[in-house]
Structures are given as structure tokens and as C-alpha cells.
Amino acid sequence: MTPAIRVRHLWHRFGAFDVLRDVTFDVGRGEIFGFIGPNGAGKTTTIRVMATLLEPTAGRVEIDGVDVMRDPESVRRSIGYMPDHAGIYERVTVREYLEFFAEAYRVPPASVVDAVLELTDLGRISDKVVVTMSKGQKQRLQLARVLLHDPKVLILDEPASDLDPRARIEMRNLLLDLRGLGKTILLSSHILTELSDVCTSVAILERGQLVVAGPIAEIASRFEARRAGAPQGAPEIGGASAAAVAVPQAPRRRVKLRVVGAPEAASAALSTAPGVVEVELAGGYVYATYEGPESVVAHIVAHLVHAGVGILGVEQERNELERIFLEATRGEMQ
Amino acid sequence: MSAEPVATAEPAQGATGLVERLRQAIARHSSAPNPIWMREMRQSARLTRTPFVLMSLTIIATMIIAGVGGSVMQTQRSDAVGQALFHTFFSLAFFVVAWAGPAVAANAIASEREGRTWEAVVLTGMSPKTIARGKFLSAFTAIASYVVMLAPVGALCFLFGGVDFLEVLIGYVYLFALSALFVAFGLAISSKLATSRGAIMVTLLLSVPASATIFGTFGPGLGQAVHGLWERVPSGAPVWLPMAYVRGELGVEYVLLLFVVPFVVIAVPAWFLYESTVANLTEPTDDRSSGLKRWFIGTTLVLVLAALSAMIPLITGDQILIALVADTTLLLLFVLFCVSVFMGEPLAPSRRVRYAWDRSNVGRVSRWLGPGMEPTFQLVLGATVIALALVSVGGLVREMFLPRGSTSLRFDVFARFVSYFGGFTVFVIGLGAWLRARSTNLFGQRIVFGVILGGLAIVPWIIALVLGIALRGSDATLSFACASPLFGFVLLDHSANGEVVAAGFVMSVIFAGTGFAALGSAFRRARGIVRAWEERQDQTDAAFAAEDAALEAASRNAASS
Numbered sequence: 001m002t003p004a005i006r007v008r009h010l011w012h013r014f015g016a017f018d019v020l021r022d023v024t025f026d027v028g029r030g031e032i033f034g035f036i037g038p039n040g041a042g043k044t045t046t047i048r049v050m051a052t053l054l055e056p057t058a059g060r061v062e063i064d065g066v067d068v069m070r071d072p073e074s075v076r077r078s079i080g081y082m083p084d085h086a087g088i089y090e091r092v093t094v095r096e097y098l099e100f101f102a103e104a105y106r107v108p109p110a111s112v113v114d115a116v117l118e119l120t121d122l123g124r125i126s127d128k129v130v131v132t133m134s135k136g137q138k139q140r141l142q143l144a145r146v147l148l149h150d151p152k153v154l155i156l157d158e159p160a161s162d163l164d165p166r167a168r169i170e171m172r173n174l175l176l177d178l179r180g181l182g183k184t185i186l187l188s189s190h191i192l193t194e195l196s197d198v199c200t201s202v203a204i205l206e207r208g209q210l211v212v213a214g215p216i217a218e219i220a221s222r223f224e225a226r227r228a229g230a231p232q233g234a235p236e237i238g239g240a241s242a243a244a245v246a247v248p249q250a251p252r253r254r255v256k257l258r259v260v261g262a263p264e265a266a267s268a269a270l271s272t273a274p275g276v277v278e279v280e281l282a283g284g285y286v287y288a289t290y291e292g293p294e295s296v297v298a299h300i301v302a303h304l305v306h307a308g309v310g311i312l313g314v315e316q317e318r319n320e321l322e323r324i325f326l327e328a329t330r331g332e333m334q
Numbered sequence: 335m336s337a338e339p340v341a342t343a344e345p346a347q348g349a350t351g352l353v354e355r356l357r358q359a360i361a362r363h364s365s366a367p368n369p370i371w372m373r374e375m376r377q378s379a380r381l382t383r384t385p386f387v388l389m390s391l392t393i394i395a396t397m398i399i400a401g402v403g404g405s406v407m408q409t410q411r412s413d414a415v416g417q418a419l420f421h422t423f424f425s426l427a428f429f430v431v432a433w434a435g436p437a438v439a440a441n442a443i444a445s446e447r448e449g450r451t452w453e454a455v456v457l458t459g460m461s462p463k464t465i466a467r468g469k470f471l472s473a474f475t476a477i478a479s480y481v482v483m484l485a486p487v488g489a490l491c492f493l494f495g496g497v498d499f500l501e502v503l504i505g506y507v508y509l510f511a512l513s514a515l516f517v518a519f520g521l522a523i524s525s526k527l528a529t530s531r532g533a534i535m536v537t538l539l540l541s542v543p544a545s546a547t548i549f550g551t552f553g554p555g556l557g558q559a560v561h562g563l564w565e566r567v568p569s570g571a572p573v574w575l576p577m578a579y580v581r582g583e584l585g586v587e588y589v590l591l592l593f594v595v596p597f598v599v600i601a602v603p604a605w606f607l608y609e610s611t612v613a614n615l616t617e618p619t620d621d622r623s624s625g626l627k628r629w630f631i632g633t634t635l636v637l638v639l640a641a642l643s644a645m646i647p648l649i650t651g652d653q654i655l656i657a658l659v660a661d662t663t664l665l666l667l668f669v670l671f672c673v674s675v676f677m678g679e680p681l682a683p684s685r686r687v688r689y690a691w692d693r694s695n696v697g698r699v700s701r702w703l704g705p706g707m708e709p710t711f712q713l714v715l716g717a718t719v720i721a722l723a724l725v726s727v728g729g730l731v732r733e734m735f736l737p738r739g740s741t742s743l744r745f746d747v748f749a750r751f752v753s754y755f756g757g758f759t760v761f762v763i764g765l766g767a768w769l770r771a772r773s774t775n776l777f778g779q780r781i782v783f784g785v786i787l788g789g790l791a792i793v794p795w796i797i798a799l800v801l802g803i804a805l806r807g808s809d810a811t812l813s814f815a816c817a818s819p820l821f822g823f824v825l826l827d828h829s830a831n832g833e834v835v836a837a838g839f840v841m842s843v844i845f846a847g848t849g850f851a852a853l854g855s856a857f858r859r860a861r862g863i864v865r866a867w868e869e870r871q872d873q874t875d876a877a878f879a880a881e882d883a884a885l886e887a888a889s890r891n892a893a894s895s
């Protein structure tokens with residue numbers, strides 16, 4: 001089965017500046033794919049090519065097996081694209097807004113609008129005028145719009161960027177529901193935490209170049225293996241051979257500690273603990289970054305106990321995505 | 335999620351298929367009004383300021399009309415008051431639609447770009463034509479509602495007599511037609527610009543002086559001339575046109591002046607504005623050209639027909655010469671405009687366009703009428719030459735049927751004029767193509783185009799003037815100005831000096847030669863660029879094909895092992 005999205009050797013140039021340089025990756029069917037990169041990395045540019053809105057300088061993109069340059073009309077029928085910071089007509093109601101797009105897509109408005117309203121949980125406010133809605137509600141309305149024609153692939157550019165934590169959680173749940181309906185979802189972000197627990201695969205883009213791409217677990221284990229000192233050629237990641245990234249030999253992780261008394265005392269003790277490379281204090285907690293296997297935590301705890309620090313709690317920070325991101329981009333960032 | 339796109343029934347084959355398609359098109363239009371129009375109507379219904387704007391407009395208009403009526407009534411008879419009110423009302427209404435129309439329309443598309451709602455609309459697959467029509471209908475509805483609100487005020491003139499019901503009715507018909515034209519103008523500007531504020535600024539900057547000029551020339555100016563033709567049309571009246579329908583005398587002039595000219599003057603720009611709006615709404619990689627090229631062909635045809643029919647009422651050879659000169663000049667100005675429009679053509683149709691052509695088996699002629707610099711400039715050149723030839727032959731034929739004893743057409747004068755302007759036209763077309771092939775900065779190239787032609791019009795005269803002073807001015811020094819297109823009019827002088835005539839002939843040959851050379855060079859360059867680009871694309875395609883094959887082989891191996 002062909003992947004839902006195939007991006008091959010994508011180059012794009014604005015003026016004299018190569019915004020995309022040979023970007024290649026796949027998005028498998030039924031995945032929630034995180035497209036991650038700092039501001040200006042080229043995420044939106046790549047996404048606009050996928051959405052048939054921009055013709056790249058070179059390279060090819062296929063959505064559901066159809067070349068976006070060759071047959072943009074049928075690609076448009078199979079994608080739902082939500083631009084970043086897009087506007088909504090302000091003086092229409094939720095229902096009128098959706099009915100307009102349903103008619104524009106030539107789908108029967110009556111049945112489809114109700115279905116979409118229910119799915120996105122906007123049914124209760126369907127007669128509200130858009131201008132009076134909250135950001136989170138507007139964002140859900142945008143998502144409702146791109147669902148009207150029942151596309152197979154959803155392409156969402158920064159869907160959660162302006163949302164408060166609660167709206168973000170609602171959005172996340174909605175995305176999981178949509179995945180349950182068999183949709184493939186590509187979403188871009190520069191905030192890692194907003195994605196970490198829904199994404200199944202990621203691509204990390206930096207300055208127009210792909211750093212790494214693939215299923216999260218696979219990338220993590222590959223990094224792990226490389227750290228363990230396995231001899232390495234050019235890593236083959238998602239068809240991209242461009243990921244010539246300086247991967248550090250030792251993995252870094254963080255533990256969050258809650259201690260009895262002033263955290264400063266614990267901090268001082270920690271700085272001499274084995275394996276610890278960095279100590280931070282925040283919100284009454286002590287965060288220790290260490291190198292090496294997870295068993296180092298046991299040594300840290302022993303060290304603290306030995307130093308007379310009472311420990312109330314130890315929590316391993318398990319944000320795989322964040323770790324991958326930090327490690328993969330370290331070469332560029334330093 | 336049970337949303338399934340509505341299955342559009344495949345039309346049957348052959349003739350019944352066409353009928354069926356027509357029927358479906360009609361059904362679609364009558365049952366489903368344009369969604370954009372519907373949405374915008376709902377939006378403006380929620381805008382609370384609309385009724386207030388309309389109300390204040392009516393009150394102001396009533397006050398002006400009442401003021402004019404009152405002051406005229408002091409001194410004049412009742413029917414003069416009626417006429418004064420008629421002219422005041424329709425002049426006022428003209429300026430209302432001429433300023434409000436473009437300003438309202440200017441917002442229409444630019445605001446969607448600015449508010450970032452545009453991409454969503456495009457991606458629904460709605461065609462640029464549907465979008466353009468929806469936007470037009472919304473803006474036109476708004477302006478038409480202004481006009482309708484004003485209607486009771488306009489009815490005041492009846493109270494005093496002096497104007498006919500039919501005159502007022504025709505006045506309204508023109509008011510609506512002009513509103514449509516002005517709305518289309520605002521829409522075309524809006525489709526080009528990225529921000530509402532910019533679009534409104536540009537439209538107002540253009541429409542305020544333009545409406546004043548149009549009012550001055552077509553109103554009192556032309557009214558004076560029409561009064562000379564038909565005495566019963568009041569002299570110098572600004573709103574003479576509706577009156578002329580009632581008061582003019584039937585004849586060829588009646589048809590020409592009241593049907594042919596208004597049709598050409600409204601339909602040709604309206605069609606152009608529509609096509610350029612649609613082109614601007616179409617993505618650069620799609621077919622933006624076919625519509626504009628169809629407009630060009632249609633307009634050339636209309637201009638030729640209008641030129642030929644305008645010769646019918648002429649009675650002397652001198653009049654025919656004047657008509658021919660006017661037609662040729664008009665045609666040249668038209669070509670100048672079209673060349674600057676077509677300087678926006680892509681060098682060749684994009685891949686997307688060619689795929690679409692291949693998919694729907696588009697024929698050679700339609701492809702020639704599609705995007706691409708070479709066919710476009712071929713078309714402009716060919717159509718211009720044919721049009722010039724048709725008009726000239728028309729003049730010669732018309733001369734054969736002149737009444738005995740009237741002056742005959744000075745064929746030699748006409749021939750040197752037409753050959754000079756013909757040569758210059760080829761030069762203009764060549765220059766446009768040459769500049770197009772040289773750069774991708776189309777706006778800049780259009781400015782260069784304008785500067786070159788402007789310089790060409792003026793500089794030779796300065797040279798001739800300087801040389802004339804230096805050489806103690808004989809008539810022959812005029813020939814130094816032969817490179818200026820305005821020199822063509824010097825050639826009209828019946829007693830032009832032999833050197834001047836010779837200079838004109840030489841220059842026409844030089845113009846035509848340069849024009850053809852520039853065209854050739856432009857086409858060669860464009861072909862070279864396109865070929866290089868194609869080769870690169872072919873290489874990438876080959877690489878993709880290899881990769882695909884490798885992937886397939888790998889997956890087959892994996893499956894078999």
C-alpha cells in the first residue's frame with residue numbers, strides 16, 4: 001500500500017533563498033504525523049505544496065497516490081487543509097459557515113453539517129455568531145470545515161498554537177477521534193508538548209532540511225543503538241539519507257525530584273552526584289539532567305540520601321519526542 | 335461521517351448529452367444560487383449600519399433635488415423644472431454608483447486575502463468563475479439597493495412634467511448597467527491586490543478622476559454634439575442619452591449612436607474586467623490566458639464591425655479618410671493596451687495545464703488559444719494585421735458607393751498613413767514580446783515598455799526641433815521626427831513634402847523589420863528557457879521513476895522472501 005503522503009526531493013526557493021532543501025519523507029496511512037521545526041524552518045512552505053497552493057521549484061509530492069501538480073483537483077477533494085492563523089467570516093453563525101462550505105464542496109449540507117457539528121462538539125453553539133466565539137471554538141470550527149467533504153488526509157498547520165491548555169486537550173482528543181475514523185493526520189508545530197502524546201511518527205525540519213523522520217519508537221531505538229556505540233554509516237531514515245546528525249554518544253535524560261526542606265540544599269548535593277550534568281530549580285522541584293542509562297537514577301537517589309536530603313518523590317521525565325528533538329538538533333544548535 | 339460528495343450524474347453521450355448537460359446547468363443555476371452571494375447577503379444583513387447608510391443617502395439626495403427644484407422654480411416653467419431635476423438626479427446617481435460601486439467591490443476579494451479566508455475557499459474546488467460571479471452579485475446587490483432606495487427621489491421629476499416615463503426608465507437601465515461596470519472595475523482591482531485598504535485606495539484614486547472625465551466627455555461634451563444632430567435633444571445636457579432614445583430621429587445614426595456605441599463602450603470593458611478578475615483569481619500555474627485571449631479576439635471583431643458600420647453614413651472621400659485614420663488610431667491604442675496585458679503571459683503552458691489538456695483531449699486550436707507567450711503574440715500580430723486590412727478594404731469599398739460628384743478618397747495619403755501605423759504596430763508587438771522574454775519582473779517590464787514608447791513619441795520631435803533651429807528650419811527637417819509615432823499624422827498632410835513621405839516610408843519599413851526581428855528573438859529565447867526547464871524536469875522525473883521501480887522491486891522481494 002502506498003503511503004498517504006509521499007514527499008520526494010522537495011526544493012523551494014524564495015528569491016535567492018532556498019527555503020526547502022531536498023526534503024524527503026513518507027506519512028503512512030492512519031498515522032498522526034508530527035511535522036516539527038523551529039520558526040522559519042519551512043513547515044508551512046512544505047504544507048502549502050502538499051495543499052496544491054504552491055508549486056515547488058523542484059521535487060514531487062503525492063497525496064494518496066496522486067501527484068499534487070498533475071491533478072490538483074482530485075488532491076483537493078482528498079485533503080482537508082487547515083492553514084495556520086487562518087481567518088473565519090465573522091458575521092455568520094457556526095451553522096451558516098459550515099453550510100456555505102458544504103455547498104462550495106458540493107456535499108449535501110443538511111446531513112453533513114449536522115454530522116460534523118456533532119463530531120466536533122459544536123452542536124450546542126451552532127447558532128452562535130462567529131465573532132462572539134472563543135479561540136478554541138473557532139479552531140474547532142476550522143477543523144469542522146475541513147471535515148465536511150470527508151477527506152482521507154488532514155493537513156493541519158499549527159492547529160493548537162493559540163489555544164489554552166484546556167482547548168489544547170480538547171483538540172488532542174478530537175484528533176484521536178479522527179484517527180479512530182481512519183484518517184491520516186499531518187500536523188505541524190514548533191511546540192513539542194502540544195503533540196507528544198498523540199503523534200505516532202514525526203519529521204523534524206530545520207532550516208529547510210530534514211533532520212530525521214519516522215515512527216517515534218523507531219527513531220528513539222535507533223538513537224539508543226547509536227549511542228551504545230554501534231558503528232554507523234549514513235543513517236537511512238524514512239528514505240532520507242540527509243540525516244547526517246552529530247548524535248551525542250551519551251543519552252541525556254531528566255528526573256524531577258521533590259525533597260524535604262529547601263530544594264537549594266538538594267541542588268548543591270546533586271551537583272556532585274555521579275552522572276549528573278545539570279541541575280535546575282523550578283516551582284519547588286529539583287530537575288537533574290544526567291547522562292547514561294536509567295540506572296543512574298538509583299545512584300542519584302543513593303547519593304542524596306547519603307547527603308542527608310529527604311526525598312518525597314522521584315519522577316523520570318518521559319518525553320521521548322522532546323528528547324529526540326533535542327538530540328537530533330543539537331548539532332545544528334550549538 | 336457519512337459525507338459523500340454528491341454524485342454528479344455523468345451526461346449521456348452525443349447530442350442528447352449536450353441537451354442533458356444544458357438542462358443540468360440550468361437546473362443547477364436556478365435551484366442553487368451562488369453560495370458566495372448567499373453568504374455575503376447574510377453577512378451584510380447582520381451589519382447594522384447598512385440601513386443607516388441607505389437612509390442618509392436618500393435624505394441627502396432628496397435635499398439636493400428639493401434645493402435644485404426650488405431654485406429653478408423661481409424663474410422657470412414647470413417642465414423646465416422637471417428636466418432640471420431629471421439631469422440633477424441622474425448626474426448625482428451616476429456619481430454615487432461611480433464612487434460607491436468600485437469602493438464596495440474593492441473590498442470583496444482583497445478582504446478575503448487579508449483575513450486569510452481565501453485559501454479555504456479556493457480549496458473547496460469552487461471555480462474562479464463561480465467565485466467572481468458570487469462576488470460580483472454581492473457587490474452589485476449592494477449598489478443596486480442604493481439605486482432602488484433613490485428611485486422615489488427620481489420620481490419627483492414626473493411631478494413637474496417635461497420628461498417622459500420612458501426617458502426615466504432608460505435612465506435607470508443605464509444606471510444599472512453602469513453600476514455593473516463600476517462594480518466589475520472595483521472587483522478587478524480587488525482581485526489583484528492583497529489588502530482591502532490598498533484596493534479601496536487604488537480604486538478611489540482611479541475612479542474619482544475617471545468618473546469625472548467620463549461624465550464630462552460623454553455627458554455635456556457629447557450632448558452638445560448630439561444636439562447638433564438632433565435638435566430636440568437639449569443642448570449641453572449631461573444626461574442626454576436617455577432623452578435621445580425618445581427625441582432622436584430614426585436612421586443609421588440612431589442605431590449607431592444609441593445601440594452600437596453604448597453596447598461597445600459598456601460590453602467591451604465589462605468583458606475585459608470579468609476575464610481579468612477570473613484570471614487574477616486563477617492560480618499562476620493554471621490557465622489564466624484563455625479567457626483574456628477570447629476577449630481579445632471578440633473585441634477585435636467588435637471593433638472592426640463597429641468601424642465598418644460607422645462608415646455607412648459617410649458621404650465624402652474626406653470623411654472616409656478621417657474615419658479610417660480614427661479607426662486605425664483606435665486599433666493601435668487597443669493593441670498597445672493588449673500588448674501590455676499580454677506581457678503577463680507565461681513563457682509556456684505549465685505542466686499542470688498540459689496534464690489537464692491531455693486528460694480532456696483538448697484540440698490544437700484551444701491549446702493555441704491557451705497560455706504561452708509565443709502563440710499569444712502570434713495571435714495579437716495576426717489579429718491586428720487582419721483587422722487593419724479589413725478596415726482598409728472596408729474604406730475602399732465604401733468609396734466605390736459614394737454618390738457621384740463627392741470628393742474621392744485620397745488613396746496615396748491613406749496608404750502612407752496605414753503603412754506607417756501598421757509598421758509601428760508590428761514594432762510595438764515585437765517590443766512587448768522581447769521585453770517579456772527578457773525578465774520575470776512583469777510589472778517592471780510594463781513600465782519599461784511604457785517609458786520606451788513615451789520616449790519614442792517625444793524625443794524625435796525634440797531632435798527635429800533642435801536640428802530645425804540649427805539648419806534654419808526647412809520643411810524637410812520634419813523628417814527627423816519620423817521615429818515618433820505621432821509622425822504618422824504629419825503624413826496626413828495632403829501636400830506633404832517628398833522627403834517627409836520618403837522618411838515615413840523608410841521608417842515604416844524599419845519599424846516592421848525591428849518588430850519582426852524582436853519577435854523572432856523573443857520566441858527563440860523563450861523556447862530556450864522552456865527547453866532547459868523541461869530537461870531539468872525530465873531528469874527529476876527519470877530519477878523518480880528509478881526510485882519508484884527500486885521501491886517496488888524491494889517490496890516484491892520482501893513479499894516473496
Ligand SMILES: Nc1ncnc2c1ncn2[C@@H]1O[C@H](COP(=O)(O)OP(=O)(O)OP(=O)(O)O)[C@@H](O)[C@H]1O
Binds near residue numbers: 037040043044
Ligand atoms: N512568500 C514568501 N516569500 C519569501 N520568503 C518566504 C515566503 N514565505 C516564506 N518565506 C520564508 O521561508 C522560510 C520558511 O517559511 P515557513 O513559513 O515555511 O516556515 P515555518 O516552518 O512554517 O515557520 P513558522 O513556525 O514561523 O510558521 C522563512 O524564512 C520565511 O521567511
Ligand SMILES: [Mg+2]
Binds near residue numbers: 043
Ligand atoms: Mg508556519
